[in-house]
Amino acid sequence: HLSQVAINGSSDQKSKVKGFFDRLRCPTVIKSHHLLWDVVLVLQRLSLRVQETKSSVSEIHSNLMFTVQVLKKYQANPGDKLATVNNLSSGDVFMGQSLVEKTGRGHPESFDSNRVKLLGDLLQYLEERFEDTKETIMLAITIANLKTWPSCDSGFGNEAVTVLAGHYKSVLNQAGVDTDQLGVEWASLKTAIAKHGHPAKLTSQYINECYRDDHPNILSLVDLCLTLPASSAECERGFSLMK
Numbered sequence: 268h269l270s271q272v273a274i275n276g277s278s279d280q281k282s283k284v285k286g287f288f289d290r291l292r293c294p295t296v297i298k299s300h301h302l303l304w305d306v307v308l309v310l311q312r313l314s315l316r317v318q319e320t321k322s323s324v325s326e327i328h329s330n331l332m333f334t335v336q337v338l339k340k341y342q343a344n345p346g347d348k349l350a351t352v353n354n355l356s357s358g359d360v361f362m363g364q365s366l367v368e369k370t371g372r373g374h375p376e377s378f379d380s381n382r383v384k385l386l387g388d389l390l391q392y393l394e395e396r397f398e399d400t401k402e403t404i405m406l407a408i409t410i411a412n413l414k415t416w417p418s419c420d421s422g423f424g425n426e427a428v429t430v431l432a433g434h435y436k437s438v439l440n441q442a443g444v445d446t447d448q449l450g451v452e453w454a455s456l457k458t459a460i461a462k463h464g465h466p467a468k469l470t471s472q473y474i475n476e477c478y479r480d481d482h483p484n485i486l487s488l489v490d491l492c493l494t495l496p497a498s499s500a501e502c503e504r505g506f507s508l509m510k
Contacts, residue, residue: 293369294355295378302382305346306389309337318500325412327497328400335393342386349382407431411492416466428453431488444487452485 273284290296313334317327340346345353355361357368399405407427409415417423432439432446439446459478460466471493479486 289367290369292364292367294352294357294359294361294366295368297352297355297361297366298349298378301348301352302341302346302385304348305341306338306386308348309334309341317498320501322497323408323411323493324405324495324497325409325415325492328405328409329412329415331393331397331400335390338386338390338393342383342390345382403430404434407434408492408495411471411489413466413469413471416460418465423457424453425450428485428488431492435488435491438491439488442487444484446484448484449488452482456482456485 269284269287272280273288276284313330316322316330341349352361355366357366359366407430410424410427410431428449432449436446456474456478459482460469460474463469471489475486475490
C-alpha cells in the first residue's frame with residue numbers, strides 16, 4: 268500500500284511515505300519491532316488462555332507465572348525474534364534495504380537500557396494487575412490443577428486444603444460436605460492417584476469417575492475450585508451476542 272502511495276500519491280503523501288520508509292531502515296527501529304514481537308507472542312499466549320471457556324483460576328495462575336518467567340528472561344537476554352536482528356548496525360542490509368541509523372534529539376538511552384526498562388514496567392503492571400493471585404486463597408486453589416502437582420508428595424496441598432475448608436466452610440456445609448474428612452481423604456486421594464504416575468496425565472472427569480465413591484468430600488472441594496469463574500470473558504461474549 269505504501270509503495271503504491273509512493274508512486275501515485277500526492278507530493279505531500281510521497282514525502283510522508285519516504286520519511287516513514289527511511290525511519291524503518293533504522294537498525295534501532297527494527298530491533299524495537301522485534302523486541303515487541305517477542306513480548307506480544309508471550310502476552311498473546313496468556314490472553315488466549317484467560318479467554319478460554321474451560322480455563323480455571325489455577326490454570327490462569329500457572330500461565331501467569333510462566334509469562335512472568337519468560338519476560339524476566341527477556342530482561343536478561345534477547346528473545347528469539349530480537350536475537351535474529353540484534354547485531355544489525357548502520358550499513359547492514361536487511362530485507363533488501365541498506366540500513367541507516369537515525370539520530371533523534373538529545374541523548375537517548377541505549378537500546379538495551381530501554382529494553383530492560385520496558386520489560387520492568389510490564390512486569391510491574393502484571394504484578395499489580397494480578398495482585399490478588401498472591402492471596403492465600405488464590406494460591407490454595409492451584410491444587411485443583413493436576414499439572415502443578417509435584418512428582419513426589421512431600422505434604423503437597425495439606426495446608427491448601429485447610430485454607431480452602433476454612434474459607435468455604437459455610438458453602439461446603441450447605442452442600443453436605445463433611446469438612447472433618449477432607450484431610451484424610453486428601454491424603455488417600457493423592458496415594459491413589461500416584462499409582463497412575465504423574466497426575467498431569469489424568470483428567471478431573473476420570474478421577475471423579477474412579478474415586479468419587481471413596482473420596483466424595485475432597486472431590487467436592489476440588490470441584491468447587493474448578494467451577495470458580497476465572498475471568499469475565501464469557502460475560503463479555505454474552506454482551507457482544509446481545510448487540
